[in-house]
């Protein structure tokens with residue numbers, strides 16, 4: 246794989262017609278002012294679900310007693326992370342965490358990002374993707390992980406009504422980042438900088454997420 250640039254974008258590009266969760270509000274940017282139409286500026290009107298593309302879930306998304314987005318500390322989303330290639334594991338179970346510490350890591354970073362093989366662009370909404378088992382979530386929490394990111398649109402299967410994966414995040418106090426684009430990312434350690442839109446009182450928000458090289462230990 247070619248060397249990665251200093252700032253490696255792992256966000257999904259939000260193009261017109263970006264597929265939405267079945268039944269959810271479509272994503273659109275509607276032209277408002279246009280210089281070509283005699284206006285002094287170009288502007289657009291954004292309409293989106295809070296769960297479009299690369300986004301974070303606030304716990305209130307999956308529990309009525311959960312925190313809203315502004316109550317989640319930004320430190321959850323910014324700091325050292327480990328990108329794991331978990332292709333071939335569907336659903337993703339605790340076995341993907343076996344032996345990580347023996348693989349040369351002194352301690353597991355607090356943020357884990359899972360590449361399950363999703364492409365950079367979704368032509369249509371992926372119906373069949375790799376969910377996370379509650380056992381995976383609990384094992385990760387036991388290893389000190391605070392945030393799990395996935396390239397899938399959800400940590401539970403599309404048809405799940407019980408959302409056991411989300412529930413395990415709620416029970417363990419871990420947080421969720423969904424819809425990453427990890428198709429051009431080499432597995433390994435990085436600094437994650439993921440900044441959800443500063444929406445107040447919401448259940449989640451689209452985010453820009455980038456990876457920076459891990460600082461060398463002095």
Ligand SMILES: N[C@@H](CC(=O)c1ccccc1NC=O)C(=O)O
Pocket residue numbers: 266267268269294296302306398399400405406423
């Ligand atoms: N759990 C998914 C989203 C989700 O479940 C959803 C999103 C929009 C409209 C309905 C949804 N789920 C309904 O069962 C997510 O976390 O993004």
Ligand SMILES: [Zn+2]
Pocket residue numbers: 296300301302398399423449
């Ligand atoms: Zn979500």
Ligand SMILES: [Zn+2]
Pocket residue numbers: 302398399400411421423
């Ligand atoms: Zn979710």
